[in-house]
Amino acid sequence: MRTYLDCYPCFMRQALDAGRMAGASDDMQHHLLLRTMEHLASLEGTETPPEIGHVIHRMVRRLTGVDDPFREVKAVSTCQALALYPWIKDLVAEAKDSLACAVHLAIAGNIIDFAQTTAPRDQAALRDSVREALASPLTIDDLGILRAALTTTREVLVLADNAGETVFDRVLIEALHDDTTQPLTVRYAVKGAPVLNDATWDDALAAGIDAVAEIVTNGSDAAGTILEDCTAEFREIFERAPLVIAKGQANYETLSEASAPLVFLLRAKCPVIARDVGAPVGSLICEARRIFMGAGG
């Protein structure tokens, strides 16, 4: 997805928020805004939003000297999501269509913004949020394509988004295993180093992903999946994958034009992304791209 002019104010906001999360002083926050504006003024117009965010967040980490401002937030997010795990497992077990339920849950995990606070969250409120997501229709509903692809494929690559959401991804992966009659290899790709509250290796481990998938790192410290910033090893995994499930907005932003068999699972929270997807803000999206039936791996 290209960067729209509407993203410019948002980058400024992101720089400020990331600086504050890293404990930057007022002067440092001001400096971060000045550096962000310098970068925005130098853009060539071909960058995706996460590519620009990559430069900004790396700059924030370097100048503040805090390499993982979201460490505590991520740990708390995972704990809170794990507390929901038995309940969401029951939801899938009781569902008429367990795959549809698990896909909705995977998007629900993307809806709950675990990163908002490190304070203990009201479990009842979190459950309400999950129930609301389950009751919402998919505005773009390519579940049928995903289901068909799963009947032929023996390998799935899941691209993670945030910590906490990882627990919901685990439930989706468990449903994928249950849904196929043949053994399924699932790889779960996390960031190579911290960026925002995106899941890294430790966050995936804490969510118990290793029990259901092979955790792989993309080697990058950018949000989404900027292939040029990933390791050659990851790029090979990506290019060979017969089915890629990409979670969250940043993966959509970075891969919407990629030539790979993709299913994007996200909530379109940002107006610019919603417009690009072609759905109203707040929509639940399960959108398949470049998946051709019968060509599964």
Add this chain to the structure above:
Amino acid sequence: MRTYLDCYPCFMRQALDAGRMAGASDDMQHHLLLRTMEHLASLEGTETPPEIGHVIHRMVRRLTGVDDPFREVKAVSTCQALALYPWIKDLVAEAKDSLACAVHLAIAGNIIDFAQTTAPRDQAALRDSVREALASPLTIDDLGILRAALTTTREVLVLADNAGETVFDRVLIEALHDDTTQPLTVRYAVKGAPVLNDATWDDALAAGIDAVAEIVTNGSDAAGTILEDCTAEFREIFERAPLVIAKGQANYETLSEASAPLVFLLRAKCPVIARDVGAPVGSLICEARRIFMGAGG
């Protein structure tokens, strides 16, 4: 009020919105953002937000060649508010405390963002919005101070905010006249030239303000009241006024530190302003500053 770092992303948003309202091309919108960033990078740190907005909006008007992008929006806003006029007059007439009702209505006029669209607005929805404002308590309630000041003063200066809101101000001014036993001189200050959807002379006339107050211009094309940018004539009116009722956020931003007997009427819509006022976002504010009882003019 000083400018906070949180205002920086908002200035970018304002430049983009104003450019679009003026029909700027994508290239021009990009240019406006670059120029806005240049200006933000050159700030000394002593400017109020409307002082910065002043430079940005003047730049947008100059570069787009559109000197009043909100002309149509303002005309439609005034028409829509005038359609409510008989009904809000009835509300005041039926109220137990007509001044309290009129003050609430004057803030309700500030709540309804008439500038959002030129499309005909649902009158029922507008009435709901007004009723909601009437039912909301004032988070900062200096109505008693305003009431006391009105018993001794014979002159009031009202600083206008947006077109449309002007009709609600007219109802407030009518209530001020009804509330005092002695003849009251009311001056209603509008912008000297267009900025955003702020009321100018024509907008005040269209709202029928001339029937209840002497319309005066502040001579400035900035939002709020930047005294140094106003005419000497207006500054004299301001300095002599024994009671100033200042409408909306921009007047608060520019005059919160002014040495004048002020009553601010606004809804704190912006988180930065709400924090500065010391009230939650969305609060209805009637805040008196530097009004000393018995010193009325």
